[in-house]
Amino acid sequence: MTEQAIRNVTLEQIDADTTIHPYTELGTHAEKGPMIIESGKGIYITDNKGNSYIDAMASLFCVNIGYGRSEVADAIARQAHKLAYHHNFASNSNEQEIKLADRLVNKLLPKNINKIMFASSGSEANDANLKFIWMYNYLRGKPNKTKIISRDMGYHGVTVAATSMCGIPLMHTGFNLPLPGFLHTEKPHYYWNGQPGESERDYAKRCAKMLEDLILQEGPDTVAAFVAEPVMGAAACVTPPEGYFEEMQKVMKKYDVLFIADEVITGFGRLGEWFAADFYGFEPDLMTISKGITSAYQPLSAACVSEEIWEVLRDGIPSDDIPMFMTGATASGHPVACAAANANLDIFENEDLVGNAKRVGKYFKDQIHERFEAHPLMGDIRGEGLMLAIELVADKETKEVLNLEWDCSHRLFDLCLEEKLITRGFFGQNATSFSPPLCITKEEVDEVLDRFGRALDKLTNELISDGRWKPKN
Numbered sequence: 404m405t406e407q408a409i410r411n412v413t414l415e416q417i418d419a420d421t422t423i424h425p426y427t428e429l430g431t432h433a434e435k436g437p438m439i440i441e442s443g444k445g446i447y448i449t450d451n452k453g454n455s456y457i458d459a460m461a462s463l464f465c466v467n468i469g470y471g472r473s474e475v476a477d478a479i480a481r482q483a484h485k486l487a488y489h490h491n492f493a494s495n496s497n498e499q500e501i502k503l504a505d506r507l508v509n510k511l512l513p514k515n516i517n518k519i520m521f522a523s524s525g526s527e528a529n530d531a532n533l534k535f536i537w538m539y540n541y542l543r544g545k546p547n548k549t550k551i552i553s554r555d556m557g558y559h560g561v562t563v564a565a566t567s568m569c570g571i572p573l574m575h576t577g578f579n580l581p582l583p584g585f586l587h588t589e590k591p592h593y594y595w596n597g598q599p600g601e602s603e604r605d606y607a608k609r610c611a612k613m614l615e616d617l618i619l620q621e622g623p624d625t626v627a628a629f630v631a632e633p634v635m636g637a638a639a640c641v642t643p644p645e646g647y648f649e650e651m652q653k654v655m656k657k658y659d660v661l662f663i664a665d666e667v668i669t670g671f672g673r674l675g676e677w678f679a680a681d682f683y684g685f686e687p688d689l690m691t692i693s694k695g696i697t698s699a700y701q702p703l704s705a706a707c708v709s710e711e712i713w714e715v716l717r718d719g720i721p722s723d724d725i726p727m728f729m730t731g732a733t734a735s736g737h738p739v740a741c742a743a744a745n746a747n748l749d750i751f752e753n754e755d756l757v758g759n760a761k762r763v764g765k766y767f768k769d770q771i772h773e774r775f776e777a778h779p780l781m782g783d784i785r786g787e788g789l790m791l792a793i794e795l796v797a798d799k800e801t802k803e804v805l806n807l808e809w810d811c812s813h814r815l816f817d818l819c820l821e822e823k824l825i826t827r828g829f830f831g832q833n834a835t836s837f838s839p840p841l842c843i844t845k846e847e848v849d850e851v852l853d854r855f856g857r858a859l860d861k862l863t864n865e866l867i868s869d870g871r872w873k874p875k876n
């Protein structure tokens with residue numbers, strides 16, 4: 404008999420009694436307990452009560468190859484049998500790490516990205532990139548060039564520095580954050596922030612001007628870097644206006660401000676290209692990657708830097724006050740995680756998942772337009788590849804906001820869940836997003852949208868029947 408059976412308690416009860424879950428209403432969880440997921444195959448997951456769901460979010464934008472791929476499981480097992488772990492400090496390395504670094508640097512990443520340091524989470528890799536930048540400026544004799552600019556509603560993770568980079572006020576409240584020296588500029592959301600008569604191009608120029616004004620206000624000698632998610636995941640798939648990165652990079656170059664592309668979500672095919680840098684045609688100085696690198700079969704991330712940054716680090720370390728690069732996590736370059744990544748990328752290449760994301764992503768977005776554009780609640784339909792979102796409004800002509808106190812985003816999430824469809828709810832906006840595994844087929848997209856349509860109908864009927872909202876004539 405297991406310990407659990409002897410105590411005659413359910414897994415749900417043990418979880419509620421013992422575990423603090425991230426991004427969870429703690430009091431509610433302690434009363435209601437968890438949803439326990441037991442297995443997954445393709446785009447489907449199954450809970451411990453036998454309910455099967457379509458996971459239209461690839462968990463947290465990460466199970467890109469889909470669930471249940473034994474090739475990756477086998478690669479993990481083989482590597483664990485051979486060498487489960489050895490550190491990579493002080494010039495130690497392992498075959499899987501080397502093969503992965505070669506594949507990324509010499510084949511997949513943008514050409515100007517030439518060096519890579521592995522970590523386990525996106526947050527950690529963002530922290531590592533900050534350390535690269537601060538050290539780079541220190542070694543160049545610019546120790547005061549340290550400030551980091553990110554964007555309102557940007558998401559970069561949960562370490563103290565990564566949380567400071569986030570532009571989500573709810574993540575700062577109560578934590579005494581952001582740290583000093585972390586600044587925020589406008590979220591480039593043309594639908595909401597573009598002015599009447601302003602083109603996307605002109606709005607992009609205005610965003611670049613806001614960045615320039617902030618740099619000048621702080622003093623260019625104090626601003627080190629600008630960090631951005633190319634498509635903003637936690638802001639419900641906000642895509643940049645046309646020409647945005649081109650205009651922003653002009654300003655960064657003018658003031659010697661580095662550009663970190665946080666491609667934790669957009670990397671590894673999500674937009675229908677390997678990276679958002681390929682999709683939008685920008686050249687970052689640093690990149691943060693994670694999630695799709697292993698499709699989350701193992702925790703793995705990486706901080707990636709340009710040749711220019713690398714040369715300064717290489718030439719400056721060791722020196723009198725810096726004997727070695729004094730940072731690095733125990734699990735950096737973990738052989739099992741790197742083996743998972745290599746097997747995962749084999750599947751990407753053998754099955755053209757990036758091409759599938761492009762083709763099926765286009766079909767998905769076209770279908771959202773075809774089926775829901777005319778719906779009286781439908782405001783914005785946005786996103787690229789398989790990173791898509793919709794946002795509801797009370798009046799599509801005037802863009803009147805649907806009362807946020809009704810929290811229609813989470814209500815729609817719950818109604819989708821009743822349809823056995825996992826989407827994502829958001830605070831502060833009436834949005835729903837879809838980021839399924841990249842292996843999804845057109846037939847599966849049809850099924851996702853059938854289920855979503857039924858949930859949207861239920862929400863619409865609720866709003867009408869209790870008199871909160873009625874369609875405009």
Ligand SMILES: Cc1ncc(COP(=O)(O)O)c(C=O)c1O
Pocket residue numbers: 463523524525526527529558559560561632636637665666667668693
């Ligand atoms: C763009 C982006 N950056 C960083 C992170 C943080 O990654 P992690 O949760 O692995 O620390 C996330 C997580 O969702 C993310 O979406």
